[in-house]
Amino acid sequence: MKILISADMEGATGVTWPGDVLPGTPQWERCRGLFTSDVNAAAVGFFEGGADEVLVNEAHWSMRNLLLEDLDERVEMLTGRHKSLSMVEGVQHGDVDGIAFVGYHTGAGMEGVLAHTYLANQITGVWLDDVRASEGLLNAHVAAEYGVPVVLVTGDDLACEDALGYAPEALKVAVKDHVSRYAAVCRTPVRTAADIRAAAKEATELAVRQEPQNAGPFTVAVEFDAEHLALAVTVVPGVTRIGERKVAYTADTMYEGIRTFKAVTTIASSAVEEQYG
Known part of the structure; x- marks a missing residue:
């Protein structure tokens, strides 16, 4: 079994705030250990539940944040950017039985x-077939096309609530409770590691490959905080403006x-002009 x-x-x-997750800052350096602890707890729990392989795909920012040396020796880690399926790279090869979303969050708007969808600021909302979408929802649909169920989701309490919509059967672990976009009531890493490990062990039972699902076609709409970003991304074939700051495409x-x-997000980020966005 592979997770x-x-x-x-x-x-x-x-x-809880940007300095915790922006590469190169002192707080990011500190929080790398907390992030690694969550991921390692999930991996160990999956091994205890009967998994033979655990592949960790780095999915944050530069995708070079986790401390490999602090992971269980049985884990393999895919690190670095420019991957075909980005956050869920590895799901497409037909050998994954279940996927876990560790350290996830709610979507833009x-x-x-730290709610956002791919871009930290410029996107104010994403919709998948008229349903407001988080990264979890988008990635769960990708995984479903390869018959891979989402078996575990960790994040704040609202991320776990969001996951009820796209992975109702998955185990959920809230490591903190939302207070505002930049504040939360946090549990200690000792406690969250134990909770994640126990949930991952139980979640292994859900890791049963399914028939691939294709619920398409899908219509994706993206709203930006500035109209020039909507204009910029229309260079992508099939992407059209449906409002002053909003675009859509069908796949x-x-x-x-x-x-x-x-x-779309890569082009939008390159079109941002300093403080004016």
């Missing part, structure tokens, strides 16, 4: 600690949908 862990940082233990599969979304 893929998609590891994001905003939903990690103790993380939602309540939640036959979520494989295509997430890759187009990646192109």
Whole structure:
């Protein structure tokens, strides 16, 4: 049995503000250990539940945040950027039985600690077939196309609530409770590691590969905080403006949908002009 862990940082233990997750800052350096603790706890729990392999896919920012030397020796880690499926790279090869979303968060425009969707600021909302979408929702649809169920989600309490919509059967572990976008009531890493480990062990039972699901076509809409970003991303084939600050596109599969979304966000981020956005 093989488990893929998609590891994001905003939903990690103790993380509450940008300085905790921006590479190169003193607080990021400190929080790397907390992030690694959450991921390692999940991996150990999956091994205890009967997994033979655990692959961790780094999914935050530069995708070079986890401390490899602090992970269980049985874990393998995929680190670095420019991967075909970004946050869920590795799910497409037909050998993954279940996927865990560790350190996840709510989406742009939602309540939640460090809530966003791919871009930290410029996106104010994403919708998948008219449903407001988080990264978890988007990535769960990608995994479903390869028959891989989401078996575990960790993050703040609102991220766990969000996961009820896209992975109702998955185990959920709240490592902190939302107070505002930049504040939370946090549990200690000793406590969260124990909770994540126990949940991962139980979640292993849910790691049963399913028939691939293709619920497409999908319509994805993205709203930005400035109209010039909406204009900029229309260079991506199939992306059209549907409002002053909003664009949309349709994809036959979520494989295509997430890759187009990646192109849209990459272009939008390159079109940001310093403090004016």
